[in-house]
Amino acid sequence: MSPDLDLTPLQTGRSALRRLLDLDSGVFEAAAARHWPGAERVLPRLSRSANHGVLWFATAAAMAASRTPRARRAAVRGVASLALASLTINTIGKRSVRRARPVLDPVPLVRQLKRQPITTSFPSGHAASAAAFATGVALESPAWGAVVAPVAFSVAASRVYTGVHFPSDVLAGAALGAGAAFLVRRLVPTRAQLRGPVRPRAEVPALPEGEGLVMVANQGSGTADRVRALQAALPKAEIVECPPEEVADALAKAASRARVLGVCGGDGTVNTAAELALRHDVPLAVLPGGTLNHFAYDLGVEDERDLARAIRHGEAVRVDAGRFVTADGSGLFLNTLSLGVYPELVRERERWSHRIGGWPAGVLGALRVLHADRHPLEVDLGGERRPLWLLFVGSGVYHRMGLSPGRRTDLADGLLDVRVVHGSRRPALRLLAAAAAGPLTRSPAHAAVQVNRLRLTGLAPGTPLAYDGEVTSVSGEVRLEKLPEALTVYRPQNTSA
DSSP: OOTTOOOHHHHHHHHHHHHHHHHHHHHHHHHHHSOOTTHHHHHHHHHHHTGGGHHHHHHHHHHHTTOOHHHHHHHHHHHHHHHHHHHHIIIIIHHHOOOOOOOSTTSOTTTSOSSOOOSOOSSOHHHHHHHHHHHHHHHHOHHHHHHHHHHHHHHHHHHHHTTSSOHHHHHHHHHHHHHHHHHHHHHSOOHHHHOOOOOSBOOOOOOTTOTTEEEEEEGGGOOHHHHHHHHHHSTTSEEEEEOGGGHHHHHHHHHHHOSEEEEEEOHHHHHHHHHHHHHHTOOEEEEEOSSOOHHHHHHTOOSHHHHHHHHHHTOEEEEEEEEEEETTEEEEESSEEEEEHHHHHHHHHHHHHHHHOHHHHHHHHHHHHHHSOOOOEEEEETTEEEEEEEEEEEESOEEOOTTSOOEESOTTSOOEEEEEEEOOSOHHHHHHHHHHHOSOSBOSSEEEEEESEEEEEEEEEEEEEEETTEEEEEEEEEEEEEEEEEEEEEOOSSOOO
């Protein structure tokens, strides 16, 4: 051995590790010796119920059955976090530290599991799954997180109580599980991260019991449960339920007598209500009831509880609207307007949605449109004739965070978000590349720019134009402009995730 080799740091590290392991064993033995009233009947069963994530999958299913968007998102996020934590534990964690399980001698027989695990002890997979699920749920919905957290803590504690893990195994597993949940949040942000600023605020009447609100609900959107819940929260509100073909007339009648015009339905129905609210100068109350509900969700209204709270307290904001003007008239769009292949996709989706449902119809429509033999749209844009597969215009700038689809964080930014996919012989490849790339400002396949007005000319007669899920035909010239802070909409000022 070289006389210059100093082993003091190595020896100090080993000594510190030995003290930690001794402390870990001491805590384990103290827990084994302690009598926990009532735990003998509960904790071993709870520990077994969490095998293979069964407890958490059942919890997620129960949350999803509540039919609230926040609960469903929380359930999905919890399961995704659990899956990532389990994958990490089984591929890296268990193989990195080959630690033997605790000796069961100090643990009373009544506590011990009938089937002892055979994998290495460090880290605890049960603790990782419990922490991952609970943290994932809490990041999306603190209320549901408060419900799940005590169960998750009990599952983690049960692993020491039943003698299958040292305390440090449980702590390490819990830390890994929580880390997995935060990584999932980084990849797919929560709705709270995407929610826009609460401004500019608007003065609107507060309706503690809903008197003066006339809510028109589109029965074709399957809104019955939400409408009944809103009626219970605002007993003096007037609710008008009608089939899709009668919605426009019902909204027109409601707008002429209401202090607040309410609408429950999809984006197309909300578009109709917004035009009438502008025309009659009344505030709008939007209860999401369709398949996508882009406007309501970007606004921050997810369900009847959010809307009822805003109406009771008189909380509202002013938002922008987009307007298109053609030779035959004009129209409003709150979300998006598009030319090219997307209007054809909308038509295909509407053709099949009543047979196979909204989402399958959207997928089928995309496949049919992308594989059809077609030519790009020809349009004069910026003084130049251009072939385009798609021209997309958003009322407000769409942002992408992580792997989530684009969302608007500000509905009063005064801008039109214009994206184009240039024409070529391979529409599918270019459209998919543009969708995957997100808001790139320029590339050989697509480009993006933000403006407050846009003029398109040279459109062929009968060119389809889609706006907020509706389709019309245009020709010649189309002018697009932003109407800043044109619409007053109820929105709770303090929304929780």
